[in-house]
Amino acid sequence: MTRTIQAIRGMNDILPDQIYLWEFFEQTVRDWMTAYGYRNIRMPIVEQTDLFVRSIGAVTDIVEKEMYSFLDSLNGDSLALRPEGTASCVRAVLEHNLLYAGPQRLYYSGPMFRHERPQKGRYRQFHQVGVEALGYSGPDIDAELIVMCAELWKKLGISDVRLEIGTLGSAESRALHRTRLIGYLERHLGRLDDDARRRLHSNPLRILDSKNSEMREIIDGAPRLLDDLDEDSLAHFETLQRLLRDQGVDFEINPRLVRGLDYYNRTVFEWITGKLGAQGAICAGGRYDGLVEQIGGKPASAAPACGFAMGVERVLALMVECGSEILRPVPDVYVIHQGEAANGAAWKTVRYLRDSGLRAILHCGAGGFKAQMKKADVSGARFAVIIGDDEVQAGEISIKPLREAAGQVRVGMAEAVDLLKRT
Structure with a gap:
């Protein structure tokens, strides 16, 4: 395999x-x-x-x-x-x-x-x-x-x-400090770990940043660069x-x-x-x-x-x-549709909603109204916009809140945008 x-x-x-x-x-x-x-x-x-x-x-x-x-x-x-x-x-x-x-x-x-x-x-x-x-x-x-x-x-x-x-x-004060630091560390050579010995003459300042707890006493007693400024x-x-x-x-x-x-x-x-x-x-x-x-x-x-x-x-x-409260961005609308006429109306609707400043997802793929409603809920959208044969004939859309108990309403497109933005 x-x-x-x-x-x-x-x-x-x-x-x-x-x-x-x-x-x-x-x-x-x-x-x-x-x-x-x-x-x-x-x-x-x-x-x-x-x-x-x-x-x-x-x-x-x-x-x-x-x-x-x-x-x-x-x-x-x-x-x-x-x-x-x-x-x-x-x-x-x-x-x-x-x-x-x-x-x-x-x-x-x-x-x-x-x-x-x-x-x-x-x-x-x-x-x-x-x-x-x-x-x-x-x-x-x-x-x-x-x-x-x-x-x-x-x-x-x-x-x-x-x-x-x-x-x-x-650079001058570090050079002075470097000489003093090397002299101090050489007096404790037997207590330095391998990494510190390797850096002793090439980069002694880095020894002061060692995470080896066994060298803490030596580091604490080393000359301070502040004193050589x-x-x-x-x-x-x-x-x-x-x-x-x-x-x-x-x-x-x-x-x-x-x-x-x-x-x-x-x-x-x-x-x-x-x-x-x-x-x-x-x-x-x-x-x-x-x-x-x-x-x-x-x-x-x-x-x-x-x-x-x-x-x-x-x-x-x-x-x-720290518990910073960051809101996850979610779509405003999930557009549900079924039927050939409703499909064309759904494309026009979702474009109109987006042009009006709303975040809208158009359902793609197969599925009846019930299956599409489940996907609308999973999407996190606040509303489902439903378009079927009745809505197409009336030139309206149905709006169903998905995050609250309010009932479904059927309105015209301009009124729908105002309602969605207001709520």
């Missing part, structure tokens, strides 16, 4: 009974972005592998273990399914010289790909909404992005989220805190907050919930002032930037956990 083909593990179908929640979220995000002046940009899901190696960092879990990369058999290019969106967005901004017109507020959404062990809230194809503000150097844009998120959670009916912020300082980075961070307080946004300072991508500097932040178990981070971001030049922009065109990305699946799961 032929083996049944199923979806790839960790890459999920989104079914019609689930899609209403996605559509509500997507429309809310579009309205929210427009209100803040952010414009949509759409990038390919396949990019040159080197784009992500150069931006994310060669010694990162994403590049080393998770990225779907492959050779294009037609020309030998090394390509990758995008594991995140910031690098792709910056590449597009550079390629099309968008910064020539001035700073850019941009957003995008769509699937990302990482080869991880699938579990609740972590998939191999997952969806993100990403927001990038390019050309802005001050902490005011950092604060705006965070305030935007706080507003979105309210719009989505989300509660039980907390904000953690931190700073990675400048240069004056400008410290002033930037203090202004960010003041702006957030002014806007009534609560936060916690997490001195161990690091990001899994090498391009971040200064501000970093995460929105975290306790309702989703291990996958508690629903949104994360920060500042990446050097990425434009790192990807290939000339120093003269390099621009400061800040952004964030949120995991759509996790946000939707949190909406469900």
Whole structure:
């Protein structure tokens, strides 16, 4: 027997009974972005592998273990399914010289790909909404992005989220801290796990993000990057805190907050919930002032930037956990008909109803009135419109409420539209 083909593990179908929640979220995000002046940009899901190696960092879990990369058999290019969106967005901004017109507020959404062990809230194809503000150097844009998120959670009916912020300082302050951190970790070399030893000299900051509970004591005792900040980075961070307080946004300072991508500097932040178990981070971001030049922009065109990305699946799961009340869209009318003359009248009727702004389903296929009524009920429609020989001769239609006890009425078309809209 032929083996049944199923979806790839960790890459999920989104079914019609689930899609209403996605559509509500997507429309809310579009309205929210427009209100803040952010414009949509759409990038390919396949990019040159080197784009992500150069931006994310060669010694990162994403590049080393998770990225779907492959050779294009037609020309030998090394390509990758995008594991995140910031690098792709910056590449597009550079390629099309968008910064020539001035700073850019941009957003995008769509699937990302990482080869991880699938579990609740972590998939191999997952969806993100990403927001990038390019050309802005001050902490005011950092604060705006965070305030935007706080507003979105309210719009989505989300509660039980907390904000953690931190700073990675400048390249110079990180270099100073890196030396101190490596020295400290080398004194505890025997207690480091294999992953930490591997990263000790290539990416020691990532060791601070280890989930190995046996290393918690060592991590807690490590030097703090906050203590090595240069004056400008410290002033930037203090202004960010003041702006957030002014806007009534609560936060916690997490001195161990690091990001899994090498391009971040200064501000970093995460929105975290306790309702989703291990996958508690629903949104994360920060500042990446050097990425434009790192990807290939000339120093003269390099621009400061800040952004964030949120995991759509996790946000939707949190909406469900928080009991967000989202109404499922249902048709207004299901049109039932029987007989050749009634069939022609039904086509005209359903077109008239739709032109009048009503959501109308025309019954297709065989079946008597009783069978069609069952399908009308299953459809979720609020009313059944019934057309038979009597209705055709009278030039009228019958309307039967399906969600309440009111009786059936027979009216003309114009009166029917008014009745349906009114009720």
